[in-house]
Amino acid sequence: MAEFLVRRVAISIVTLFVITIVVFTGVRMIPGDPARVMAGTDADEAGLAEVREKYGLNDPIPVQYARWLALAVRGDLGESIRTRESVLLTVRRKLPITFQLACFAILIAIAIAIPVGVLSAFRRNTVWDYVANALSLCGLSVPSFWLGIMLILFFSVRLGWLPASGFVPFFEDPVANLQRMAMPAIVLGTALAAVLMRQTRNSMIEVLSADYIRTAYSKGLAARAVIFRHAIRNGLIPVVTILGLQMGALISGAVVTEQIFVVPGFGRLIVEAVFTRDYPLVQGVVLLTASAYVLINLLVDISYTVLDPRIRVTR
Amino acid sequence: MSTRPAATAEAWVLTDAAAGTASGRRAWRRLLRRPPAVVGAVVVLLFAVMALAAPWLARTDPLRTDWSKIRKPPSWTHPFGTDDLGRDVFSRVVWGSRVSMQAGVCAVLLAIAVGVPIGLIAGYYRGALDQLVMRFTDAWLSFPFLILAIGLVTILGPSLTNATVAIGLGATPSYIRLTRALVLATQAQEYVQSARAMGAGDTRVMLRHIVPNIFSALLVQATVSIPGAIIAEAILSFLGLGVQPPTPSWGTMLNTAQQFLESAPWMAWWPGLAIFSLALSFNLAGDGLRDLLDPRDY
Numbered sequence: 001m002a003e004f005l006v007r008r009v010a011i012s013i014v015t016l017f018v019i020t021i022v023v024f025t026g027v028r029m030i031p032g033d034p035a036r037v038m039a040g041t042d043a044d045e046a047g048l049a050e051v052r053e054k055y056g057l058n059d060p061i062p063v064q065y066a067r068w069l070a071l072a073v074r075g076d077l078g079e080s081i082r083t084r085e086s087v088l089l090t091v092r093r094k095l096p097i098t099f100q101l102a103c104f105a106i107l108i109a110i111a112i113a114i115p116v117g118v119l120s121a122f123r124r125n126t127v128w129d130y131v132a133n134a135l136s137l138c139g140l141s142v143p144s145f146w147l148g149i150m151l152i153l154f155f156s157v158r159l160g161w162l163p164a165s166g167f168v169p170f171f172e173d174p175v176a177n178l179q180r181m182a183m184p185a186i187v188l189g190t191a192l193a194a195v196l197m198r199q200t201r202n203s204m205i206e207v208l209s210a211d212y213i214r215t216a217y218s219k220g221l222a223a224r225a226v227i228f229r230h231a232i233r234n235g236l237i238p239v240v241t242i243l244g245l246q247m248g249a250l251i252s253g254a255v256v257t258e259q260i261f262v263v264p265g266f267g268r269l270i271v272e273a274v275f276t277r278d279y280p281l282v283q284g285v286v287l288l289t290a291s292a293y294v295l296i297n298l299l300v301d302i303s304y305t306v307l308d309p310r311i312r313v314t315r
Numbered sequence: 316m317s318t319r320p321a322a323t324a325e326a327w328v329l330t331d332a333a334a335g336t337a338s339g340r341r342a343w344r345r346l347l348r349r350p351p352a353v354v355g356a357v358v359v360l361l362f363a364v365m366a367l368a369a370p371w372l373a374r375t376d377p378l379r380t381d382w383s384k385i386r387k388p389p390s391w392t393h394p395f396g397t398d399d400l401g402r403d404v405f406s407r408v409v410w411g412s413r414v415s416m417q418a419g420v421c422a423v424l425l426a427i428a429v430g431v432p433i434g435l436i437a438g439y440y441r442g443a444l445d446q447l448v449m450r451f452t453d454a455w456l457s458f459p460f461l462i463l464a465i466g467l468v469t470i471l472g473p474s475l476t477n478a479t480v481a482i483g484l485g486a487t488p489s490y491i492r493l494t495r496a497l498v499l500a501t502q503a504q505e506y507v508q509s510a511r512a513m514g515a516g517d518t519r520v521m522l523r524h525i526v527p528n529i530f531s532a533l534l535v536q537a538t539v540s541i542p543g544a545i546i547a548e549a550i551l552s553f554l555g556l557g558v559q560p561p562t563p564s565w566g567t568m569l570n571t572a573q574q575f576l577e578s579a580p581w582m583a584w585w586p587g588l589a590i591f592s593l594a595l596s597f598n599l600a601g602d603g604l605r606d607l608l609d610p611r612d613y
Contacts, residue, residue: 270465
């Protein structure tokens with residue numbers, strides 16, 4: 001167990017290290033002079049030289065990387081070119097909005113995917129199963145931004161029930177907040193629900209054909225007891241992993257969803273940073289996203305060992 | 316197996332081919348029992364035909380603006396209506412299929428071309444090289460697909476080619492992983508070991524014995540990753556990072572449509588419906604293919 005944990009953490013640290021190299025090189029590969037971008041278009045040669053000196057842009061690339069890494073580890077990701085606000089502060093302001101959106105989306109996805117997935121595994125090859133499969137395939141195939149536009153068209157334009165865009169903080173006006181979050185959360189939750197449902201169904205089918213399930217039946221347990229006490233607990237373990245792996249998709253989804261519904265969150269921040277060529281912001285945001293992903297998956301792997309004792313023994 | 320002389324290897328291949336046709340016929344029957352997969356494959360083909368025959372199918376020039384026909388609802392002359400510049404939406408949807416098909420298929424081909432050889436070599440030789448490749452792949456996979464694509468398009472500049480490259484490179488690490496895992500599984504098989512025992516070199520073992528046996532799994536993965544690539548291209552174009560106007564693409568059409576939802580909702584219906592049905596058909600066909608090639612009972 002301890003050996004597995006150490007090994008797993010070591011792999012994560014190496015991965016994080018590679019990520020910093022990729023991000024740093026990636027931003028350096030963007031065409032154009034970084035000094036020109038930071039100093040603004042009307043800066044003269046002397047101004048450019050001053051900026052190069054100030055930010056150490058004359059140093060060799062490995063030196064620049066080491067300095068950037070040393071600062072990043074201490075939580076200093078530089079400041080936005082556009083707003084002069086620190087990158088970390090900007091992210092801290094935007095993140096709660098996206099976090100709320102993501103939580104709602106995950107709740108919606110779980111509420112749909114797990115019951116439907118379990119049911120369709122249990123009633124395999126019946127009408128239930130076919131309908132559930134068809135729904136999941138549709139969820140996988142529908143482009144999220146089009147689904148968003150269609151929801152706006154129906155609920156905002158046609159029926160006038162929900163506001164089409166904008167954001168109100170929850171603690172300012174909970175009702176207005178929920179009204180504005182409902183459609184983005186549904187859009188973001190749909191794709192996730194589709195993936196989770198398929199995974200739930202597949203892993204439940206595998207579990208239902210296991211020997212201990214047959215034993216449970218043959219000792220006379222009712223179907224309900226078998227499902228809830230024996231099958232679900234083991235069947236949902238792979239689902240936890242998928243949920244972890246889907247974090248990346250969730251962030252990608254948030255970028256699109258926030259763009260459509262004009263939610264001023266983390267996803268919109270990324271797109272804005274790219275369009276305004278705010279490189280320190282792009283660099284910081286991408287680094288944070290990738291690191292978060294690595295950490296979440298580390299946690300998922302650790303939670304795996306807690307959920308399934310077999311892994312603890314065999315690894 | 317070792318008692319067989321190497322000279323009969325050809326006979327083996329022949330028997331294999333014969334067995335192949337028989338199992339092919341069985342597979343075909345199995346496919347026909349799954350109407351959704353057949354429908355999916357047929358619709359994909361229809362879209363391919365539509366992309367190839369765009370100049371004949373869409374009589375109106377997709378780029379021709381007409382100020383007297385701005386945002387007209389669907390009619391006989393313009394079955395899908397007209398857009399904010401008076402262009403025929405039907406023509407633009409038909410021509411847009413070229414962009415989507417091209418981006419989806421090319422991105423996946425790129426991912427295969429880069430990912431499969433790397434995964435093959437890493438899985439075959441193992442050791443330090445494998446560790447290095449896998450750490451790099453892990454890091455690559457930690458960037459959310461869209462963030463990576465947006466980052467790459469920022470570096471390369473927005474265009475259809477660059478969006479395709481970005482999507483392809485974004486999908487590459489999953490092919491590296493899949494290929495490596497398949498190679499590891501295949502390598503343990505007796506036929507690979509016996510090929511080696513008969514003196515086959517590394518290249519021969521990889522190309523003649525491993526690749527043909529992992530091909531079907533890769534084909535299934537390719538079919539199910541094309542819809543993702545098509546949607547990704549539409550998203551990049553929607554965000555303004557892919558195809559640039561006035562070239563018709565479903566993503567850019569939806570971007571424009573969003574501004575006219577109240578006055579011209581039909582502008583948003585058709586391009587989205589096209590993406591949806593193409594992606595759904597690829598997914599249906601991919602599911603059918605998976606059943607066909609991997610007969611585990613899911």
